[in-house]
Amino acid sequence: MASGMENQGKVPANLKKKLALAVRKIQWSYGIFWSISTRQPGVLEWGDGYYNGDIKTRKTIQAVELNTDQIGMQRSEQLRELYESLSAGESSPQVRRPSAALSPEDLTDTEWYYLVCMSFIYDIGQGLPGRTLTTGQPTWLCNAHYADSKVFSRSLLAKSASIQTVVCFPFLGGVIELGVTDLVLEDPGLIHHVKSTLLEIQYPTASKKFSALIGDTRNQDDVDILDHDILDAKLVPVVRELDMASPDTCSNDFEANQLPENSFVVEVINGVASQAQSWQFMDDEFSNCLHHSVNSSDCISQTIVEPTNLRSVQDDDKANDPQGCDYTKPTLLESENGDVHYQSVLSSLLKTSHQLIIGPHFQRGNKELSFVAWKKGRFPSRQTTQGGTPQRVLKRILFQVPRMYDNALESPLEDGRENGVWRPEADEIGLNHAVSERKRKEKINDRLCILKSMVPSVSKVDKLSILDDTIVYLRELQRRVEELESCGISMEVEAKSRRKPHDMVERTSDNCGTHVTGSGKKPFVNKRKASDIDSMELETNSVVQTDVPADNLTVKINDRIVLIEMRCSWREGVLLEIINEVNNLHLDSHSVQSSTIDGILYLTINSKFTGTAVMSAATIKHALQRFALKRGNSSPF
Amino acid sequence: MENSTQESHHLRSENSVTHESPYPLYAMAVSSSPSRHHNHRIALGSFLEEYTNRVDVVSFDPDSLSIKTHPGLSFDHPYPPTKLMFHPPSSNPSKSDLLASSGDYLRLWEVRENSIESVAVLNNSKTSEFCAPLTSFDWNEIEPKRIGTCSIDTTCTIWDIEKNAVETQLIAHDKEVYDIAWGEARVFASVSADGSVRIFDLRDKEHSTIIYESPQPDTPLLRLAWNKQDLRYMATILMDSNKVVILDIRSPALPVAELERHRASVNAIAWAPHTCRHICSAGDDSQALIWELPTVAGPNGIDPMSMYSAGSEINQLQWCAAQPDWIAISFSNKMQLLKV
Numbered sequence: 001m002a003s004g005m006e007n008q009g010k011v012p013a014n015l016k017k018k019l020a021l022a023v024r025k026i027q028w029s030y031g032i033f034w035s036i037s038t039r040q041p042g043v044l045e046w047g048d049g050y051y052n053g054d055i056k057t058r059k060t061i062q063a064v065e066l067n068t069d070q071i072g073m074q075r076s077e078q079l080r081e082l083y084e085s086l087s088a089g090e091s092s093p094q095v096r097r098p099s100a101a102l103s104p105e106d107l108t109d110t111e112w113y114y115l116v117c118m119s120f121i122y123d124i125g126q127g128l129p130g131r132t133l134t135t136g137q138p139t140w141l142c143n144a145h146y147a148d149s150k151v152f153s154r155s156l157l158a159k160s161a162s163i164q165t166v167v168c169f170p171f172l173g174g175v176i177e178l179g180v181t182d183l184v185l186e187d188p189g190l191i192h193h194v195k196s197t198l199l200e201i202q203y204p205t206a207s208k209k210f211s212a213l214i215g216d217t218r219n220q221d222d223v224d225i226l227d228h229d230i231l232d233a234k235l236v237p238v239v240r241e242l243d244m245a246s247p248d249t250c251s252n253d254f255e256a257n258q259l260p261e262n263s264f265v266v267e268v269i270n271g272v273a274s275q276a277q278s279w280q281f282m283d284d285e286f287s288n289c290l291h292h293s294v295n296s297s298d299c300i301s302q303t304i305v306e307p308t309n310l311r312s313v314q315d316d317d318k319a320n321d322p323q324g325c326d327y328t329k330p331t332l333l334e335s336e337n338g339d340v341h342y343q344s345v346l347s348s349l350l351k352t353s354h355q356l357i358i359g360p361h362f363q364r365g366n367k368e369l370s371f372v373a374w375k376k377g378r379f380p381s382r383q384t385t386q387g388g389t390p391q392r393v394l395k396r397i398l399f400q401v402p403r404m405y406d407n408a409l410e411s412p413l414e415d416g417r418e419n420g421v422w423r424p425e426a427d428e429i430g431l432n433h434a435v436s437e438r439k440r441k442e443k444i445n446d447r448l449c450i451l452k453s454m455v456p457s458v459s460k461v462d463k464l465s466i467l468d469d470t471i472v473y474l475r476e477l478q479r480r481v482e483e484l485e486s487c488g489i490s491m492e493v494e495a496k497s498r499r500k501p502h503d504m505v506e507r508t509s510d511n512c513g514t515h516v517t518g519s520g521k522k523p524f525v526n527k528r529k530a531s532d533i534d535s536m537e538l539e540t541n542s543v544v545q546t547d548v549p550a551d552n553l554t555v556k557i558n559d560r561i562v563l564i565e566m567r568c569s570w571r572e573g574v575l576l577e578i579i580n581e582v583n584n585l586h587l588d589s590h591s592v593q594s595s596t597i598d599g600i601l602y603l604t605i606n607s608k609f610t611g612t613a614v615m616s617a618a619t620i621k622h623a624l625q626r627f628a629l630k631r632g633n634s635s636p637f
Numbered sequence: 638m639e640n641s642t643q644e645s646h647h648l649r650s651e652n653s654v655t656h657e658s659p660y661p662l663y664a665m666a667v668s669s670s671p672s673r674h675h676n677h678r679i680a681l682g683s684f685l686e687e688y689t690n691r692v693d694v695v696s697f698d699p700d701s702l703s704i705k706t707h708p709g710l711s712f713d714h715p716y717p718p719t720k721l722m723f724h725p726p727s728s729n730p731s732k733s734d735l736l737a738s739s740g741d742y743l744r745l746w747e748v749r750e751n752s753i754e755s756v757a758v759l760n761n762s763k764t765s766e767f768c769a770p771l772t773s774f775d776w777n778e779i780e781p782k783r784i785g786t787c788s789i790d791t792t793c794t795i796w797d798i799e800k801n802a803v804e805t806q807l808i809a810h811d812k813e814v815y816d817i818a819w820g821e822a823r824v825f826a827s828v829s830a831d832g833s834v835r836i837f838d839l840r841d842k843e844h845s846t847i848i849y850e851s852p853q854p855d856t857p858l859l860r861l862a863w864n865k866q867d868l869r870y871m872a873t874i875l876m877d878s879n880k881v882v883i884l885d886i887r888s889p890a891l892p893v894a895e896l897e898r899h900r901a902s903v904n905a906i907a908w909a910p911h912t913c914r915h916i917c918s919a920g921d922d923s924q925a926l927i928w929e930l931p932t933v934a935g936p937n938g939i940d941p942m943s944m945y946s947a948g949s950e951i952n953q954l955q956w957c958a959a960q961p962d963w964i965a966i967s968f969s970n971k972m973q974l975l976k977v
Contacts, residue, residue, distance in 0.1 A: 341844040345836060346887060349821050349868045370652040370975035371927055371943035374898075390877050390902035390921050393684060393952040394859060397663055397719050398815050402770030402789045404686070404716045405741045421792065423808040424837060424845035438847075445811050461790060462812075 015198070019176070020050040020072055022197040026190060028180035029053035029163065030114050034129045035174040037121065044122040044129050047174055051076045053110040053181065078102045079111060083118045110181060113161030117154065128152050128168050129175040138169035140186040144179070167191065171198065553628035555617040560609045562587055562620065568627045570601040578603065578627050585623055586610045600629070654974045656695060656704040660685055662967040664692075666721035667957035668734055677960060678748065679704075680736055681972055682718040684952075690714045692721065692738060694748055697974060699963065704974075709751040716740055719771060725778040726959065739771040743786050745798060761794055761803045772815050778865065779822040787814035787827055795825075795839065807837060809845070818863040818871070820886075828858035828873055834884065848889035849882070851875050862906045865958075867913035870930075874903045874918075881906055881918045883930065896928055898941055904951060910958035915942070917964055919951035925966055927977070945975055 015033055023031040035047030052072055082102045107115065122130040128151070132139045144152055144166040145159035152158070152166065164183040168175050169191050178194065389395065426442070445463075452466045455473045553566040564582070568574060575594060582589050582605060589607035596602075609615070664682030676696045683690045694710035697703075717740070724735035734748040735756070745756040769790035777783040782799045793809040796802070810829035817827045823839040832851035838844075848871075851858060857876045864870040870893070871884045881896040881903055901921035909915035909927075919925040926941035953967040964975045 341838070341841050342836070342846040342889075344841070345824055345838045345846065348838075349824055349886070369943075369977060371925075371945045371977060373943050374926070374941045376940055391859070391904055392921075393661075393663055393950070394904045395876070396686070397684070397717065398772050398813075398859060400686075401717050401719060401740075402772060402813075404688075405770050421806045421808060422842040424835075424842055426833075426835060426845045426847050441811070 015172075016048045016050060016073070016076075018198045019048065020052075020076070022194045023050050023052045023178065024072065025197060026178070026194060027052075028178050029110055030117075030179050032114075032117060032177040032179075033171070033174055034122065034133075034177060036124075040121070042124050044124060044127075044133065044175060046118045046120070049076060049080070049114065049118070051079055051111065051114045053114070054108045055111060056106055056108045079107075079115050080118065082107075083115050087119070109161040110163065113154070113157050113163060116157055120154070128166065129177055132168040132175050133170055136170050138167065138188070138191050140191075141166045141168075142183060142185065169195070171195065553621060553624055555621045555624075557617050557620075560614070562605075562607045562609065562617075564603070564605040564607065564620065564624065566603050566624060566628050568601050568603070568629055570596045570599050574601060574627065575603070578624065579605075581623055581627070582607060585615060585620055587620070652976045654697070654702050654704055656681075656706075656972045658683070658693065658970045658972065660691070661970045662972055663952055664718045664721040664738070665953045665955050665965060665967050665972065666723050666736065667955050667960060667965055668723040669726040669957060669959045670734075676705075677957075678710075678723070678734060679965065679972070680721045680723065680748075681967070682714065682721050682738070684717045686717070688715055690717045692718060692736075694736070694753065697960075697963075699960070704972075707751065710748060710753055712746065712753045712755075714738060714740060714744075720773045722774065722776050725776050725781050727781055737774065737776060737784060739774045739786060741770050743771060743774060743784065743796060757798065757801050759796055759798070759801060761796075761806065772813065773817055775817050775819050775825065777819045777822060777825075779819075783819075783822070785817045785819060785825050787817040789813040791829070793817055793825070793827055793837070805839065805842065807842060807845075809835060809837065812857075815857065815859050816861040818861045820863050820868050826861060826863060826871060828861040830855070830857040832856050832858055832875075834858060834861065834871065834873055836886065846889065848886055849873065849884050849892065850890070860904075860906055862908050862916070864908040864913065864916075865910065866908070870908075872906045872908065872916055872918075874906060877902055879903055879920065879922075881916070881928075883916070894930060894934060894939055896926075896939055896941070898926060898938075899924065901950075905954035907954045907956040907964070909961065910956055911961040917954060917956055919947075919954045919966055921950040923947045923949055923951060923968065925951055925954065925964065925975070947973065 019031045019033060023029075030049065030051050030053055032049040033047040034044040037043045037045040050072065055075060079102065082104070086104075120127075122128075124130050125134045128139060128141065141147060141152055142165055144163055145155055147155040147158075149155050158164075158166070158179070162181045163179045164181060166177065166179045167190075168177045170176075176194070176198070184190075423446075426438070448463055448466050451470055452461070455466070455470045552568070554564070556563040556565075566578075568578070579589060579592065586609065587607040588610045589605045591604075591606040593604040594601060658681060660683040662681050663684035664680075666680040668678035668680075676698045678694050678696050680692055680694045682692045690713070692712055692714050693706060695704050695706045698705070718738040720739045722737050724737075736746045736748050736753070738744045738746065743759040745759070747754045747756050769788040769792065771786045771788050774784055774786040777785070782797055783804065784796045784798055785793055786796065787793045787809065791808055791810050791812060791814060792806055793814055794806045795804040797804045809827050810831050810833065812830035814827050814829045817825055819825045820836070824836065825839075826834055826836045826848075828834050832853075832855050833847045834849040835845045835847050849858075856878075858873050859876055860874050862872045864872070869885050869887060871886060873882050873884065874880070875882070879897060879899040879902055881899075882892045883894040883896065885891075885893040896916075896918065899918065899920040899922050903918050903920040905920075906916060906918045909917070914930040915927060916930070917925060917927045923946055925945045925947065927943045928939060929942045931939065947966060947968045948971065949968045951966050951968045953965075955965040957963075957965070962977055964977055966973050966975065
């Protein structure tokens with residue numbers, strides 16, 4: 001853990017410790033030193049940093065008790081380590097990343113922000129640190145999380161981490177950046193204080209003596225309540241004393257305490273630590289601790305809602321900032337598109353998962369168990385001559401059994417949401433190279449679906465059959481058109497397979513029922529086309545017809561045969577009512593064909609006048625009018 | 638342990654119990670909640686490539702290591718059932734078990750003391766002539782009124798079995814959907830012949846997410862298992878492959894691990910119901926392997942923890958939460974319970 005100096009040059013010695021001290025003194029969330037990069041001229045990159053904000057978990061239980069500053073240092077180190085392992089993992093993907101002490105799930109948002117900052121580089125003059133360096137003046141940014149990304153490129157990151165104030169000032173050829181989750185108004189005194197802290201002499205190491213008492217109050221669940229009480233008891237009187245001496249030890253008013261503290265600190269190093277002095281120091285720590293313990297307990301009691309991987313941070317940015325940011329893209333995050341939706345799915349899933357369940361230990365190869373231990377080094381030699389197909393039963397269950405059913409014909413896929421069937425658009429994560437290809441395929445599939453619903457086929461869903469049936473259907477239509485044109489008579493071009501009662505009209509293609517579309521078990525599905533080409537022409541005998549085309553009720557009479565065709569909205573019993581009505585009209589129906597599609601009942605009744613009474617078509621039509629669909633909704637499409 | 642009810646042949650050894658059935662078996666389900674009336678029930682579906690198939694319910698007594706058959710607990714099923722599943726454990730266990738079966742339709746059965754009655758036949762096609770046969774289904778453990786089915790017509794249908802109505806229907810994939818698994822009350826994943834694993838959220842039916850695609854395009858993915866103890870991980874198997882692919886839903890497209898120690902194709906996978914990093918797989922090499930997923934994999938891949946060799950190709954594997962010590966496998970016409 002040590003001094004944690006980064007080897008990127010231009011980072012002054014012991015800066016980390018000073019930075020740590022400074023950040024803790026002012027009780028801010030983090031401090032970063034941006035240094036001029038040795039590798040790349042003219043850019044600022046991560047030099048060193050200290051994290052002092054909320055943490056979520058404390059993974060390891062320390063064998064040696066550390067005091068707060070060491071814990072803080074260790075945390076910052078661990079975060080740096082995690083960053084490095086993640087960036088290493090990205091460049092050479094492995095099954096698992098090399099284990100760091102921390103893993104992404106353990107971090108709070110603020111820690112994420114800190115970690116992601118490590119990947120940023122700034123041109124001199126660009127970005128908050130860059131500009132600070134050129135102007136040479138401190139920059140104080142309030143409401144950093146709402147700042148324009150041109151002013152503060154990490155503003156969206158800051159938003160997710162609730163960093164509200166960011167301050168930069170030039171220091172020793174680089175830029176010191178400090179950030180905090182509270183809103184702090186501009187205070188030059190603070191900057192001055194931090195600067196002087198940074199220029200101080202060595203950070204005391206003798207504080208180890210007090211570690212046992214201070215313990216770790218960051219993480220409430222690791223510390224016994226008892227310890228905390230002890231802590232309280234010991235320090236309370238001291239605090240009061242101190243209060244009299246120096247009114248407050250709050251962050252904004254360090255000036256008064258500055259010098260005395262320094263001298264105390266020096267004396268501590270020398271081992272001549274009078275109790276008052278040492279307790280002053282401790283108290284300082286204690287107030288820090290208190291502050292942080294309050295924070296951390298808040299933190300821990302939160303439910304963990306945020307998704308826990310790097311991509312989430314990136315994606316939030318992308319999602320919220322469609323124009324794109326002008327910051328250098330963090331190198332360890334892949335570019336992904338459009339998975340805002342997925343992030344919400346992930347967060348709901350992982351919120352409810354029980355990740356900490358540790359089940360009973362597995363016994364291996366116990367005599368009482370059926371399973372024997374695996375012998376290592378046993379590599380599989382493929383059993384090629386197994387005889388028969390692999391996964392025979394599984395394949396049969398999946399591929400063949402479903403097709404065994406008699407009417408194992410897939411119901412027509414209506415595209416879109418007409419009948420409440422949803423077609424989710426598939427988002428691809430991290431498959432950039434195949435995205436456009438996939439989208440193209442999706443579009444093709446959509447078109448094919450539409451085609452399938454237009455073509456009266458009973459075949460399977462696969463593309464080849466759809467295209468085949470379309471070809472067949474088109475040819476049939478072409479043939480009919482030719483015939484019609486040649487005959488010069490507009491014909492009834494219905495494709496329903498129905499029995500035509502008589503050749504009452506000269507229809508050359510009245511066997512249009514025998515169109516080539518397979519078994520014909522399925523009634524005509526082509527809701528759109530059939531009704532539209534429903535043009536009834538009349539040659540002989542009275543055919544009363546109101547409008548052409550797309551009428552909801554037509555009655556044709558030929559001699560004593562009456563043909564009624566109608567469309568009505570389906571409801572229970574409507575068919576029976578219609579038949580009754582027809583009977584009441586003294587028509588003996590001898591053939592009824594009906595189908596219900598989309599709530600519309602298509603009805604064809606062939607009937608005969610009983611008795612001698614002959615009615616006109618208009619009368620019949622009038623009687624049945626009430627059942628038919630109203631003109632307004634003749635086409636449900 | 639002979640008693641008055643008819644017993645089929647069963648072999649008992651210290652560590653496994655075998656039940657031999659008169660016909661080849663495929664679908665299998667282990668009941669999740671034993672009640673005081675009966676021991677753990679296991680439903681076995683036959684695999685006969687003809688119209689008449691049967692589902693038998695036997696009961697397993699872990700203390701006496703015996704399996705009893707009940708002549709009354711049996712019913713006919715048209716064509717082999719593609720999947721069987723008992724009602725997930727609920728807060729108030731009723732006297733009788735609900736069993737669901739998939740085939741041409743989703744059917745619900747009530748398994749009583751001595752008989753099985755049909756409760757519902759759920760058919761969602763608009764006209765009575767057509768059905769889209771179901772390849773698989775999954776019962777939502779968090780919301781037990783919800784069952785998701787998947788079919789060869791590329792759709793997944795979500796049923797509300799309290800109302801016996803369709804809750805929603807999604808066109809899930811480009812090709813036939815082969816398996817479906819619930820993650821959460823409103824989130825499920827499915828695999829298909831188009832080679833993709835997709836996650837769907839019922840709150841956002843406009844979008845799905847592809848989290849894995851088979852490396853050879855259009856290699857069908859045949860089975861899917863979602864780790865209920867750790868929802869980050871899923872396992873799937875490809876057609877004609879001896880690999881079990883482990884996916885992390887947080888890192889789509891990249892499998893976390895590929896478990897490649899089977900000597901022939903893998904047929905079935907099941908996550909351990911009581912720990913979060915164990916998975917069992919079984920395949921045509923007659924072996925059932927239990928794997929423990931490490932945090933860091935070695936250079937040669939991951940080795941299984943333990944193995945079991947059965948008599949012939951293992952077609953089915955069930956690891957039930959009510960019986961975490963026992964794994965049920967089926968091969969040819971035998972069903973075996975193996976102590977873990």
